[in-house]
Amino acid sequence: MSDATTAILLLAHGTPDKLDEMAAYLDKVTGGRPMPQHVIEELQHRYAEIGLRDEPLPEGPPLTHWTLRQAERLQDEIGIRVYVGMRNWHPYIADTVAQMKADGVTHARVLCLAPQNSRTSTGLYRKALESALNGAFSYDFIAGWADEPLLAEAFAERLQPVWAEAGAALGTRVPVVFTAHSVPCRTILSSSGESARPGAPVPADGIQNYGAASAPDPYPVEAKQTAARVASLLELTDADWYFAFQSQGVAGAPWIGPTVEDTLKALAAEGHKGVIVQPIGFxxxxxEILYDIDINFREVARGLEMQLWRPESLNDSATLVRALEHVLGQ
Structure with missing residues (x-):
C-alpha cells in the first residue's frame, strides 16, 4: 500500500456545537432513547457554564477543537493523511468515511481516542465504523492502548508541576485522585471480588450481570492500570493516590464507582486539606473536565474546606502526539 492511499482515522465521542442541538445530540448518544426534558436542560446548563452558546463558537467546542488539533499535529509529524470521525456529532464517522473514499483511501489504521478499551466506547465506535464502511476500504483497528508508556508520560508531565505546587502550598504531600468516566453497571461484568483500591478491578458487588457479553469488560482494570503507570513515573506511594469514576449519568440506572464526590468526602474525613484530581481517561x-471537575468537584471540595488542583489536560501535548504515533506504528 502506498502512502497516497493509506490514511489514519481517529475516532472520538463528539459534542454539540451549540446549545439548541443538545436534544438531537443526546438522541445520538442514547441510540434514540428519549431523555427527560430536565436532563436536557441540566446538560445545556453545564455546557453553557463552559462557554457553549446559541451560536457556534469560532474555534468550535473544546472537544472538537482539540481533537482536530491532535489530528493536525499527528499528520504534521507522520506525513500521512489523518482524518477524524465522531460517533455522536459532526464530523460523523459515516461522513468522514465517505470523504476518505472520495479521497482515494484504500486502507486505514483506525484508533479510538479513548485509551481504555470498553464496549461503551471503543466497541460502539467500531460498530459505527463497520456500519459506515460498506467495503469502502480495508482497515486495521487498534482497540485499546491504556498501557502505552508515552501516554502515561504525557499525563505525568502535566501532573508533576501541580503535585509540586500543591505540596508547597500546603506543606505536605497532597493526595492525587485519578479519574475515568463512569459507565453503567449493566455494561460491566466482573468475576473478581478484589478491592477497589488503586490498581484493582472494580469489585463485583454492585455490578450486575445482564448477560451483555461472555467476558468482563476490560475498562475498569485498564483505567486503573493507566493511573498506576502515571503514579509510578512520579514515584507516588500507595498512600499518595486514589482512583474514582466520574460523571455518572444523570438519568436513571446505577453506574460504577466509587464516585469522586464520595472519595473527596473520605479524604476530608482523614484530615486532608487539599486534593489533586487528574482525569486519565480523557x-x-x-x-466532563471543564464543568464536572473545574466547577462541580471544586465546589464540593470547597464545601469540605479543601483546595482542589487539576493538571492541564493533554490537549495538543507533544508527548501525546508521540504516543499516538507510537501506537499507530508510525
Missing part, C-alpha cells in the same frame, strides 16, 4: 478538555 485526552482533552470537554464538559
Amino acid at each position: 485526552l482533552c478538555d470537554h464538559v
Whole structure:
C-alpha cells in the first residue's frame, strides 16, 4: 500500500456545537432513547457554564477543537493523511468515511481516542465504523492502548508541576485522585471480588450481570492500570493516590464507582486539606473536565474546606502526539 492511499482515522465521542442541538445530540448518544426534558436542560446548563452558546463558537467546542488539533499535529509529524470521525456529532464517522473514499483511501489504521478499551466506547465506535464502511476500504483497528508508556508520560508531565505546587502550598504531600468516566453497571461484568483500591478491578458487588457479553469488560482494570503507570513515573506511594469514576449519568440506572464526590468526602474525613484530581481517561478538555471537575468537584471540595488542583489536560501535548504515533506504528 502506498502512502497516497493509506490514511489514519481517529475516532472520538463528539459534542454539540451549540446549545439548541443538545436534544438531537443526546438522541445520538442514547441510540434514540428519549431523555427527560430536565436532563436536557441540566446538560445545556453545564455546557453553557463552559462557554457553549446559541451560536457556534469560532474555534468550535473544546472537544472538537482539540481533537482536530491532535489530528493536525499527528499528520504534521507522520506525513500521512489523518482524518477524524465522531460517533455522536459532526464530523460523523459515516461522513468522514465517505470523504476518505472520495479521497482515494484504500486502507486505514483506525484508533479510538479513548485509551481504555470498553464496549461503551471503543466497541460502539467500531460498530459505527463497520456500519459506515460498506467495503469502502480495508482497515486495521487498534482497540485499546491504556498501557502505552508515552501516554502515561504525557499525563505525568502535566501532573508533576501541580503535585509540586500543591505540596508547597500546603506543606505536605497532597493526595492525587485519578479519574475515568463512569459507565453503567449493566455494561460491566466482573468475576473478581478484589478491592477497589488503586490498581484493582472494580469489585463485583454492585455490578450486575445482564448477560451483555461472555467476558468482563476490560475498562475498569485498564483505567486503573493507566493511573498506576502515571503514579509510578512520579514515584507516588500507595498512600499518595486514589482512583474514582466520574460523571455518572444523570438519568436513571446505577453506574460504577466509587464516585469522586464520595472519595473527596473520605479524604476530608482523614484530615486532608487539599486534593489533586487528574482525569486519565480523557485526552482533552470537554464538559466532563471543564464543568464536572473545574466547577462541580471544586465546589464540593470547597464545601469540605479543601483546595482542589487539576493538571492541564493533554490537549495538543507533544508527548501525546508521540504516543499516538507510537501506537499507530508510525
